[in-house]
Amino acid sequence: MNDMIESGMHRISEAALNELASSALTAYGMPQVDAVDAAGVLVLADMFGIHTHGVSRIASYGERLDLGGINRTPNIEVMQAAPGLVMIDGDNGVGTLIGARALDAVMKAARETGIAAGFVRGSNHFGPIIPYGWRAAEAGFASIIASNATTTIAPTGGRDARLGNNPMAFAMPNPGGMPIILDMALSVVARAKIRDARDRGEAIPDTWATDRDGFPTTDPAAALDGILLPIGGYKGYGLSVMVDLFAGMLSGAAFLTGVKSWVDSPGEPQNLGHFFILIDTSRLALAADLASRMAAFAAIIHATPPADPQRPVMLAGENELRNLTRSRADGILLPAKLVESLKKKAAGR
Amino acid sequence: MNDMIESGMHRISEAALNELASSALTAYGMPQVDAVDAAGVLVLADMFGIHTHGVSRIASYGERLDLGGINRTPNIEVMQAAPGLVMIDGDNGVGTLIGARALDAVMKAARETGIAAGFVRGSNHFGPIIPYGWRAAEAGFASIIASNATTTIAPTGGRDARLGNNPMAFAMPNPGGMPIILDMALSVVARAKIRDARDRGEAIPDTWATDRDGFPTTDPAAALDGILLPIGGYKGYGLSVMVDLFAGMLSGAAFLTGVKSWVDSPGEPQNLGHFFILIDTSRLALAADLASRMAAFAAIIHATPPADPQRPVMLAGENELRNLTRSRADGILLPAKLVESLKKKAAGR
Numbered sequence: 001m002n003d004m005i006e007s008g009m010h011r012i013s014e015a016a017l018n019e020l021a022s023s024a025l026t027a028y029g030m031p032q033v034d035a036v037d038a039a040g041v042l043v044l045a046d047m048f049g050i051h052t053h054g055v056s057r058i059a060s061y062g063e064r065l066d067l068g069g070i071n072r073t074p075n076i077e078v079m080q081a082a083p084g085l086v087m088i089d090g091d092n093g094v095g096t097l098i099g100a101r102a103l104d105a106v107m108k109a110a111r112e113t114g115i116a117a118g119f120v121r122g123s124n125h126f127g128p129i130i131p132y133g134w135r136a137a138e139a140g141f142a143s144i145i146a147s148n149a150t151t152t153i154a155p156t157g158g159r160d161a162r163l164g165n166n167p168m169a170f171a172m173p174n175p176g177g178m179p180i181i182l183d184m185a186l187s188v189v190a191r192a193k194i195r196d197a198r199d200r201g202e203a204i205p206d207t208w209a210t211d212r213d214g215f216p217t218t219d220p221a222a223a224l225d226g227i228l229l230p231i232g233g234y235k236g237y238g239l240s241v242m243v244d245l246f247a248g249m250l251s252g253a254a255f256l257t258g259v260k261s262w263v264d265s266p267g268e269p270q271n272l273g274h275f276f277i278l279i280d281t282s283r284l285a286l287a288a289d290l291a292s293r294m295a296a297f298a299a300i301i302h303a304t305p306p307a308d309p310q311r312p313v314m315l316a317g318e319n320e321l322r323n324l325t326r327s328r329a330d331g332i333l334l335p336a337k338l339v340e341s342l343k344k345k346a347a348g349r
Numbered sequence: 350m351n352d353m354i355e356s357g358m359h360r361i362s363e364a365a366l367n368e369l370a371s372s373a374l375t376a377y378g379m380p381q382v383d384a385v386d387a388a389g390v391l392v393l394a395d396m397f398g399i400h401t402h403g404v405s406r407i408a409s410y411g412e413r414l415d416l417g418g419i420n421r422t423p424n425i426e427v428m429q430a431a432p433g434l435v436m437i438d439g440d441n442g443v444g445t446l447i448g449a450r451a452l453d454a455v456m457k458a459a460r461e462t463g464i465a466a467g468f469v470r471g472s473n474h475f476g477p478i479i480p481y482g483w484r485a486a487e488a489g490f491a492s493i494i495a496s497n498a499t500t501t502i503a504p505t506g507g508r509d510a511r512l513g514n515n516p517m518a519f520a521m522p523n524p525g526g527m528p529i530i531l532d533m534a535l536s537v538v539a540r541a542k543i544r545d546a547r548d549r550g551e552a553i554p555d556t557w558a559t560d561r562d563g564f565p566t567t568d569p570a571a572a573l574d575g576i577l578l579p580i581g582g583y584k585g586y587g588l589s590v591m592v593d594l595f596a597g598m599l600s601g602a603a604f605l606t607g608v609k610s611w612v613d614s615p616g617e618p619q620n621l622g623h624f625f626i627l628i629d630t631s632r633l634a635l636a637a638d639l640a641s642r643m644a645a646f647a648a649i650i651h652a653t654p655p656a657d658p659q660r661p662v663m664l665a666g667e668n669e670l671r672n673l674t675r676s677r678a679d680g681i682l683l684p685a686k687l688v689e690s691l692k693k694k695a696a697g698r
Contacts, residue, residue: 082463114431158653231581304507
């Protein structure tokens with residue numbers, strides 16, 4: 001364990017991290033029961049290895065809770081609009097709390113009708129989507145889940161950011177093994193990857209972003225001042241529009257340039273929107289064959305001859321699901337500084 | 350009209366083209382009522398300007414109808430698996446017939462529950478998706494519709510085509526104006542675009558496809574022997590997997606390499622799968638605001654400063670919807686040879 005101490009890392013169990021993260025959120029003024037739900041999504045993110053979207057976010061959630069930009073004690077309303085349609089008003093609470101509650105409400109509706117959708121308004125940063133998709137898959141639901149976000153992408157042919165890098169996820173349960181989960185944003189790369197290049201003093205490919213005038217650039221600093229490029233040109237632009245239409249426009253949330261910036265307006269409600277579509281695979285005609293069909297599907301993909309013999313072909317989510325298994329067995333490795341700061345906050349409650 | 354005759358084009362009304370196309374399909378042995386439904390989707394494709402997926406396909410459908418690769422008289426079964434879940438077995442009929450019938454069944458279910466999904470197996474070439482998305486939007490449904498397809502794409506890191514260029518579409522109704530409809534395949538470009546480059550003797554960008562060994566190529570002939578590249582690398586690969594899981598795996602259809610090639614096995618059933626998810630927007634909490642919210646959404650996008658002042662920013666489907674309006678007013682412009690060949694076939698029934 002010496003190497004961990006030397007490298008400034010700390011290993012912590014799932015239970016301990018949940019306790020720590022929820023205590024820190026409670027110290028920011030959230031009721032205990034809400035803090036537990038909000039923390040659960042963030043801890044899962046860390047267990048999946050997505051540390052950029054895990055408990056490291058609590059400090060920025062806390063900043064907004066302190067400023068009033070997020071409501072500490074939201075009254076989350078769940079309204080059944082039709083047997084399969086649920087409208088959720090998050091009352092500007094923490095996004096992962098609202099997301100977790102919305103997921104539960106949509107799963108309940110989908111058990112009745114076989115499929116249900118939830119449309120969420122009045123929310124904030126959703127966290128990563130893979131925890132929601134994974135929970136749904138564990139309960140037997142195939143899912144499509146997405147969120148809108150602060151504007152960082154320009155429409156194709158435009159030179160002004162009017163769309164978010166809207167994350168979307170698809171997940172398919174697998175009764176006989178690992179689910180398949182795709183969780184992706186719609187830009188070619190995340191802004192974090194451009195920041196990393198800047199910090200390392202490296203140029204970036206000119207397909208990642210434009211400068212502030214809308215011209216492709218290889219300069220990471222100019223790109224950070226500019227606009228992210230979506231995957232596949234007009235296709236990624238179109239997907240971003242569609243996520244915002246389903247998550248923002250249909251839900252009653254803000255959309256496009258109406259979404260407040262997390263960074264620039266920390267004291268104002270973002271009014272983010274999310275949507276969930278869940279299908280109860282146990283109700284489908286082939287429910288009994290699902291395990292064998294998923295196994296056959298995965299086998300065909302895994303048997304693809306790899307371009308590099310050292311790198312076998314993988315399915316979406318495989319790395320993350322292996323991280324989850326490892327995190328459960330060995331605990332979660334986090335920067336010691338992060339754990340210390342959460343402990344300090346939790347103790348001050 | 351002289352220029353049209355000189356350029357070998359023929360203008361035909363929607364009603365006349367529907368009559369002609371359904372008569373041709375009837376001449377291949379389809380019952381009249383089925384031929385009308387199958388033709389309707391193809392005629393709409395031509396009206397949207399997507400002539401590669403319109404009535405020009407009837408000859409290849411006919412070839413397979415003649416060979417027994419498609420069932421002339423399918424018994425399309427619609428099974429209600431749950432209030433919001435419909436399973437459709439197309440009995441290897443013409444894909445556009447099965448698609449049209451499936452759409453009707455799913456719309457009916459979604460009227461009851463607010464949202465419904467349809468999973469189709471035993472189908473063939475689906476045609477373009479925009480006609481289905483548009484019909485759903487006209488009836489007030491937001492939709493996600495997709496199909497699997499013959500393998501043309503390799504998994505990321507692989508050098509063998511194991512996935513189709515699976516088309517997916519999202520459509521959002523607009524009570525006050527044009528719906529927004531995104532209909533896209535998951536490759537960077539369609540094979541037809543590579544064929545065009547080859548026919549013109551031009552090189553292609555190395556991001557479009559690999560050669561048969563899995564290496565990116567600028568030679569269109571090598572690319573046509575090789576494998577299409579998906580949008581956004583692993584993201585497009587993941588989307589293709591997800592479409593196949595929902596359209597092929599969940600429906601009970603063939604998936605991945607199990608889908609028979611349209612070209613190589615014209616005498617065998619393809620067993621293609623499709624899926625439809627329809628949301629009745631009239632049931633949502635904000636139904637009364639849908640027109641104003643859609644108008645506000647479109648206005649923000651259209652007001653984006655364009656990179657090229659001559660080319661204003663557009664929304665997905667705008668060109669196609671304008672073509673539809675024009676086709677309705679002025680008729681549909683088709684190659685005279687195509688119209689002649691359909692007339693000849695129809696007369697021989």
